[in-house]
Amino acid sequence: MPLPTKLTLEVVTPAGLLLREEVDEVIAPGALGYFGVLPGHTPFLSTLGAGEITYRRGAEKSHLTCFWGFSEVLPDRVNILAELGERAEDIDVARAEAAKARAEAALKAIKDEEGYREAQQLLVKALTRLAVAHRRRVP
Structure with missing residues (x-):
């Protein structure tokens, strides 16, 4: 085949x-x-x-x-x-930038491991959204 x-x-x-x-x-x-x-x-x-x-x-x-x-x-x-x-x-860059700032602030303030993992996932999500949005604008 x-x-x-x-x-x-x-x-x-x-x-x-x-x-x-x-x-x-x-x-x-x-x-x-x-x-x-x-x-x-x-x-x-x-x-x-x-x-x-x-x-x-x-x-x-x-x-x-x-x-x-x-x-x-x-x-x-x-x-x-x-x-x-x-x-x-479809990515709203301003919203992704705001989410990144919130996640970075949360990472600095977190005291426990579980909260840290959650904030880290939010940061990864925001950074990924920004990277993908940027690729759309750059050939």
């Missing part, structure tokens, strides 16, 4: 379908590091961390945020179930 030449990328969050597109390549934030997928990839499942999903159609790259979840990779598709996700063009 011939190998597929494209991948269908589908990203779903609890809010609904975020993206369904035919792409040439996907890079996603696995819990143990980023992984890349090309058409014909060996099937696997992975947990996802917080980070950026980059997908390519020809020479054009696009970006999404992805915060925790699961991925299923098949030879002709990548299915991502994320707790949260956002397209680069």
Whole structure:
């Protein structure tokens, strides 16, 4: 059987379908590091961390945020179930900057380990949103 030449990328969050597109390549934030997928990839499942999903159609790259979840990779598709996700063009940069400032202030004031982890996750989320928003504006 011939190998597929494209991948269908589908990203779903609890809010609904975020993206369904035919792409040439996907890079996603696995819990143990980023992984890349090309058409014909060996099937696997992975947990996802917080980070950026980059997908390519020809020479054009696009970006999404992805915060925790699961991925299923098949030879002709990548299915991502994320707790949260956002397209680069939908990110409110001012809101993300404010969230970053709040998270940094919370990190300085926290005294217990659990509160520290929560504030750290909020900071990672804000920094990821800002990085993805910036990539949309810079070719």
